[in-house]
Amino acid sequence: MTEPVTKRQGPAGPVVLLGPQRDGYGEIREVLDRLEVDGPVALLTAGWQENEHEDGALSDAVARPTVNLRLHARSEQVYTEDDALLLATRERQRHLRHLQEFYRIRLDAIDDAARAITVRHVPLELLDEQRQISVAEMRHLDRDHLERCRAVHARFEAQWNPGRRPSVAPHREEIDASIGSAAAVVIAGGHVMSLLNRIRLFGALDRVGTRPVIAWSAGAMVLTERVVLFHDAPPFGKNLAQVVAEGLAVCPGIVAMPDVVGRVNVEDMEGMRRYVQRLMPDQCVALDPGSRVVFREGRIEEMTTSRLTVEGIVAAGWRP
Amino acid sequence: MSQAIEALSVGPRDAAALRAFFRNNAFPLVEHDRITFVWYGEADEVRLRHWIYGLASSRNLQRLEGTALWHLTLPIPPESRVEYKFEVVRGEVGTWIRDPRNPNLARDPFGANSVAHGFGYRIPEWIHPHPEAPRGRYEEIVSGSTVFGERPTRIYLPARYRETRRYPLLIVHDGDDYLRFAALGATLDNLMWRREIPDMIVAFTSTDHRLAEYANDERHAFFLTEELVPWLERHYPLRRQPQARCLLGASFGAVAALSTAVRYPGFYGRLLLQSGSFAFTDIGDRNERGPLFDPVVRFMNEYRAQPSAISERVFVSCGTYESLIYENRSLVPLLESTGMDVMYREARDGHNWENWRDRLREGLSWLFPGAFLMIYE
Numbered sequence: 001m002t003e004p005v006t007k008r009q010g011p012a013g014p015v016v017l018l019g020p021q022r023d024g025y026g027e028i029r030e031v032l033d034r035l036e037v038d039g040p041v042a043l044l045t046a047g048w049q050e051n052e053h054e055d056g057a058l059s060d061a062v063a064r065p066t067v068n069l070r071l072h073a074r075s076e077q078v079y080t081e082d083d084a085l086l087l088a089t090r091e092r093q094r095h096l097r098h099l100q101e102f103y104r105i106r107l108d109a110i111d112d113a114a115r116a117i118t119v120r121h122v123p124l125e126l127l128d129e130q131r132q133i134s135v136a137e138m139r140h141l142d143r144d145h146l147e148r149c150r151a152v153h154a155r156f157e158a159q160w161n162p163g164r165r166p167s168v169a170p171h172r173e174e175i176d177a178s179i180g181s182a183a184a185v186v187i188a189g190g191h192v193m194s195l196l197n198r199i200r201l202f203g204a205l206d207r208v209g210t211r212p213v214i215a216w217s218a219g220a221m222v223l224t225e226r227v228v229l230f231h232d233a234p235p236f237g238k239n240l241a242q243v244v245a246e247g248l249a250v251c252p253g254i255v256a257m258p259d260v261v262g263r264v265n266v267e268d269m270e271g272m273r274r275y276v277q278r279l280m281p282d283q284c285v286a287l288d289p290g291s292r293v294v295f296r297e298g299r300i301e302e303m304t305t306s307r308l309t310v311e312g313i314v315a316a317g318w319r320p
Numbered sequence: 321m322s323q324a325i326e327a328l329s330v331g332p333r334d335a336a337a338l339r340a341f342f343r344n345n346a347f348p349l350v351e352h353d354r355i356t357f358v359w360y361g362e363a364d365e366v367r368l369r370h371w372i373y374g375l376a377s378s379r380n381l382q383r384l385e386g387t388a389l390w391h392l393t394l395p396i397p398p399e400s401r402v403e404y405k406f407e408v409v410r411g412e413v414g415t416w417i418r419d420p421r422n423p424n425l426a427r428d429p430f431g432a433n434s435v436a437h438g439f440g441y442r443i444p445e446w447i448h449p450h451p452e453a454p455r456g457r458y459e460e461i462v463s464g465s466t467v468f469g470e471r472p473t474r475i476y477l478p479a480r481y482r483e484t485r486r487y488p489l490l491i492v493h494d495g496d497d498y499l500r501f502a503a504l505g506a507t508l509d510n511l512m513w514r515r516e517i518p519d520m521i522v523a524f525t526s527t528d529h530r531l532a533e534y535a536n537d538e539r540h541a542f543f544l545t546e547e548l549v550p551w552l553e554r555h556y557p558l559r560r561q562p563q564a565r566c567l568l569g570a571s572f573g574a575v576a577a578l579s580t581a582v583r584y585p586g587f588y589g590r591l592l593l594q595s596g597s598f599a600f601t602d603i604g605d606r607n608e609r610g611p612l613f614d615p616v617v618r619f620m621n622e623y624r625a626q627p628s629a630i631s632e633r634v635f636v637s638c639g640t641y642e643s644l645i646y647e648n649r650s651l652v653p654l655l656e657s658t659g660m661d662v663m664y665r666e667a668r669d670g671h672n673w674e675n676w677r678d679r680l681r682e683g684l685s686w687l688f689p690g691a692f693l694m695i696y697e
Contacts, residue, residue, distance in 0.1 A: 236683075
């Protein structure tokens with residue numbers, strides 16, 4: 001896989017990925033209990049954006065003292081105080097939006113071509129060969145897009161070094177201190193890019209060390225190598241899965257797919273087959289309610305979930 | 321003939337049977353691919369007046385012998401919406417009335433018609449205010465115009481509005497009508513709350529002279545682009561890129577949107593054109609729609625002769641029962657030929673506000689995809 005933007009120390013302890021938490025947060029408590037977490041828990045709810053502070057139910061459920069790292073609120077404060085960084089960040093985001101738009105246009109064109117070829121009455125071997133070409137084109141486009149996004153981030157980091165700016169550095173120290181006094185870190189779902197950008201801005205996972213990390217949905221996505229957006233039934237009709245960013249690469253070798261049941265048309269076997277082939281060698285892991293994947297030192301230690309297969313189905317179990 | 325009428329016709333056609341018939345059915349009678357219109361009363365003739373282009377606009381209902389019940393069955397495809405009235409003729413006088421047994425109405429600035437909902441049609445749930453969706457707020461502004469004098473505009477600010485953020489701008493033609501008849505206010509609240517579109521600022525513009533100003537009038541384009549937008553950019557935190565500016569309009573409003581974008585290519589990166597009155601001629605410049613359309617035809621003929629990419633993404637919609645379906649269908653490949661990203665949607669519907677209302681979610685979320693793709697709870 002591609003290298004992350006900057007090398008991070010990252011979590012060295014167990015990392016538990018979960019699906020949506022729809023029935024309260026009992027599953028979080030259960031995992032904390034099982035990992036024998038005895039101490040305060042740092043909450044990272046920046047994916048909830050302006051509702052970041054509404055963590056009462058989560059705090060109650062984990063049954064331990066909690067401290068919310070408030071990454072979203074901190075970022076608001078940073079951008080209020082630091083005009084230069086605000087403008088530079090806006091420019092970076094504008095550039096990334098353009099890249100995403102152009103990537104999507106190219107992706108649609110490949111998909112249109114693939115569909116046009118699929119309906120031709122030619123020998124099946126030839127069709128299969130053409131299908132492989134379409135997948136290869138998408139893989140190339142995905143890779144190219146991620147490299148361009150990485151270059152944008154790298155330029156931004158080199159030019160602005162946000163972590164060392166006076167507007168950001170004190171927050172980083174506070175966050176490090178909070179993590180330092182916590183026994184575990186819990187990362188909630190929500191807006192995946194809002195979450196990822198703020199974790200990066202504050203280096204929020206740099207000092208996690210061996211503390212357990214428990215993350216669900218968007219929280220799980222940011223810990224993988226590639227953040228892939230997917231939704232087969234958007235309000236405007238067709239939508240192809242899009243890679244959108246490099247993740248933190250704490251959990252390599254998988255693409256985290258929260259709520260497959262709600263977001264993927266599992267009857268479209270051809271679409272799922274193409275999706276899986278496109279993202280290989282990573283495995284497409286379904287993170288539905290009740291799913292669980294445990295990583296330790298970058299390797300899967302335990303897994304209770306389903307995955308999308310090259311046959312175009314959602315299959316239970318794990319194939320290493 | 322509908323099954324219910326058939327059943328009625330074979331039994332005793334007495335008062336009790338008729339009472340049961342009316343009590344046990346909803347009207348008009350909707351079956352899978354046909355609708356039966358029913359009227360009851362004394363008359364010499366009863367006619368169905370409907371707004372389906374391509375079918376004779378007046379169709380006689382038949383009287384069920386021995387009763388004062390009149391009926392007519394038409395093949396209407398599933399998911400259709402059909403506006404209609406009854407013309408009840410007594411002597412030499414025909415009176416147009418709404419269907420007294422059908423509560424569904426299609427309203428517009430000129431009144432209301434009855435509307436038949438075909439099999440499977442559902443009023444979208446997202447047009448109704450959702451109790452959990454926070455409401456945007458409205459401000460009335462008056463921006464001076466060198467061409468129109470003072471022009472009041474209603475501004476919608478999203479519920480999560482903050483002055484430190486930057487927002488896209490949607491400019492709505494016939495803004496008051498979109499609010500009154502197409503539920504655009506509740507739709508914006510709901511779609512933003514569901515993150516299907518981003519928070520945006522919306523300018524609802526209106527005029528008493530739409531047929532003149534919306535028909536490729538250079539004053540209108542100037543007002544929007546060189547007066548209103550700069551005024552809004554001075555007073556509200558707007559993103560100042562083409563991708564963040566959209567013009568929305570229906571019927572003549574769609575002509576106004578397209579012609580404004582043509583006069584200011586590259587300024588508006590998003591267009592939402594609903595049932596545009598895009599009349600054109602292939603030979604000569606005479607059109608059969610009357611003098612109001614003359615400037616539209618001249619504009620469309622010129623644009624069709626030299627189409628260019630004046631925007632980036634264009635959503636076009638039209639009802640298949642509209643007289644303008646041919647013009648709108650013709651526009652789509654023309655727009656696509658310029659390299660613009662075009663989405664086209666048809667519905668079994670007519671030239672009315674409910675049709676335009678029902679397409680808003682798809683159009684707005686395609687032009688401005690919200691964060692819902694990014695949200696994994």
